[in-house]
Amino acid sequence: MDYIDDLKTLLKKRLSKKRYNHSLNVASAASELAKKYGEDIEKAYIAGLLHDICKEIEPEEQEQMMLRGDMELSGAELAVKALWHGPAGAYFIKNELHIDDEEIINAVRYHTVGRSGMSKFEEIIYLADNISEDRDFKDVEKIRKLAFTDFEKAMYEAVCYSISSIVKKQSYIPDKTMDLYNQYTYLCSVRKKSKEKNDGKKQ
Ligand SMILES: [Fe+2]
Numbered sequence: 001m002d003y004i005d006d007l008k009t010l011l012k013k014r015l016s017k018k019r020y021n022h023s024l025n026v027a028s029a030a031s032e033l034a035k036k037y038g039e040d041i042e043k044a045y046i047a048g049l050l051h052d053i054c055k056e057i058e059p060e061e062q063e064q065m066m067l068r069g070d071m072e073l074s075g076a077e078l079a080v081k082a083l084w085h086g087p088a089g090a091y092f093i094k095n096e097l098h099i100d101d102e103e104i105i106n107a108v109r110y111h112t113v114g115r116s117g118m119s120k121f122e123e124i125i126y127l128a129d130n131i132s133e134d135r136d137f138k139d140v141e142k143i144r145k146l147a148f149t150d151f152e153k154a155m156y157e158a159v160c161y162s163i164s165s166i167v168k169k170q171s172y173i174p175d176k177t178m179d180l181y182n183q184y185t186y187l188c189s190v191r192k193k194s195k196e197k198n199d200g201k202k203q
């Protein structure tokens with residue numbers, strides 16, 4: 001547990017009280033989801049703790065780290081400053097904290113924009129960031145429940161919420177977020193069709 005205590009000490013130095021508290025909440029939600037879905041609980045806690053580690057440093061510093069990271073970045077990711085802390089965080093934990101676990105690195109990298117074909121572990125961090133205790137948007141309670149009862153639907157609702165908030169802000173929708181939306185729209189429509197087929201057979 002020493003390692004986690006060290007990470008918490010580092011986070012306290014880098015984040016406001018509010019953001020530190022959010023990180024603790026995301027870590028808790030991530031570990032609960034990991035427990036439910038058979039993923040590594042401690043690793044999920046660590047990724048949850050670290051996901052916003054670069055959120056409050058100067059934007060110029062975030063940009064530099066993001067660009068140094070040799071990652072594939074889309075136009076919207078480059079244009080929207082609020083998205084820089086994901087790739088910057090991935091660079092930071094890899095190069096400064098020497099974390100070499102690809103799942104943790106990718107979970108931090110994609111926690112804001114998402115992407116299609118995320119691993120379950122990445123999806124857990126994405127969802128945990130949406131349902132953490134400090135979140136209070138309109139449908140959060142619904143998504144919180146779905147996260148433990150219908151993971152697929154929870155992901156769909158979370159990405160819909162993300163896209164509608166971007167539209168409200170009149171900002172750019174990252175391709176990766178659209179890909180995630182399309183993936184889950186497809187999965188949910190396939191599921192709906194097979195349910196309708198089964199219901200039809202029963203009658
Ligand atoms: Fe974030």
Ligand SMILES: [Fe+2]
Pocket residue numbers: 022026051052129
């Ligand atoms: Fe966050």
